[in-house]
Amino acid sequence: MIIETHHLTREFTVRDGLRRRTITAVDGLDLTVAEGEAVGYIGANGAGKSTTIKMLVGILVPTSGTVTTCGLRPLKDRRALTREVGVVFGQRSQLWWDLPVRESFDILGAIHHVPGPVLRTRRDELTEQLEMADFLTTPAW
C-alpha cells in the first residue's frame, strides 16, 4: 500500500470569543491507496481535505491514529518522504516572487538534489508541453 491510515483523527482548538471550542477536522479516517492507483478526494470547504493531506506528508501532527505514506512515517521520516512525494496546495506558490521562474526551478532543483542535466531535460520537456516558454524569464509576480 502506498498510503495507509488507521483511525486517523485531527482536532483543532479554536478561540470563539472567550470560549474555546474543539473542532474535529478529520474523524477516524481509515484509508488505503494501492501503488499506481488514482484516487479523488472530494469535499466541501472545511471538510478536512487539506488537513488529511498535511498529515499524510508530515506537516501536521495527528491527534490520534496512525499513518504511513510510501512505507514511511510522515513525522519521523519527513525528510526522506519529501523526496518521494509532490504536493500542491491551492493559491500557494513554490516560486520566489522576485525571481524569474527559471531561477526558481534552478533553486528547487538544488533543494531536491536533482542533477543539472536531469533538471534541464525535465524543465525543457515541461516547458514545451505546457507552452510556458514566454513566462520562464519573467518574475513570478
Added chain:
Amino acid sequence: MTWQADVAAYRAVIGSRMRSQRSHRGNFRIDLTSSLLVGLIELAEVWVLFHNVPRIGGVGFTEMLLVFGLADCAYSVADMIFGHCDRLPDFIRAGTLDAFYLRPQPVLLQLITSDISLRRLARTVVGLVALTAGLCLADIDWSVAKAALVVLAVACGFAIFAAAFVWAAGMQFFLIDGAEATNAVVYGGRYAASQPASVWNKPLKVLFVFAFPMAFTAYLPAVQLLGLPGPSWLPSWLGWCGPVAAVWAWLLALLTWRVGVRHYQGGGG
C-alpha cells in the same frame, strides 16, 4: 556527498536573496542609510547621556563605548542572518512554511537561510567603530587572554542574540500576532545588552542574566576586560562564561522551536 548537495541548496537560496537585494540598488542604498542612521542615533543617545552624567553604574563614557560596541557588533550580525525568523506568522500566512515542510531539509535551517538582510551591515560598521574606540580609549591592561576575551565575547554575543531570534520564532507558533510579545525580549534584550547591568533592578537581572543571558554579550565581558569589580549578584569572573550562556540560550531556543513545530496548526488550505 549529500552534505555538499545540502550546502549547495542553502547557497542557491541565500545567493538569490543577495542578488535580489543588490538588484534594487536605489532601494538598497536607502535601506543601508536608514540602518546606519538608526545605529548612529543609538550611539548618540549614549553620548548625550554621558555628556550630562560622568558615570553610570560605575561605568564612564569610554567604558560605555566598549559595552555598546560589543553588543552592537554581535547583535547586528545576528540580526542580518536571523532577524527575519520572528516574522514566522508571515511565512505561515504565505504558505511558505508549508513549502519548507515539503522539502528535504530541516525546517528551521530553511527558515534561517530563507533571507539575509545585508543592510544590517551598516549597523555592524557603527558597532565596530564604537568597539574600536572603546578598546583604544578605555583603560585596559592588555594581555593575550584579554584579546581572546574580546573575540570570545563577540562570538558568544552573536550566538546569544541569534538564539533569541530562534526562540522568538518558536514562540510564534503559540501566540497570535506574537511578535509584539517576543519583541520585549529580543529588541528589549538588545537595548538592555548595551547598558551596564549594574543599574538593573533584581527582576531585570533575573530576566536578562539568567533567563535570556543578554548581560553576557557585552557588559560582563567588559567588566572583566576593564578589571572592574562586578556588581551585586554578578561576580566579574562571569565575563568568561559567555559560552555557557550561549549554550543555555540555544537549548532554550531549540526546545521552544521543537515544541512549536509540533504545535503547528497549519496555514489554511
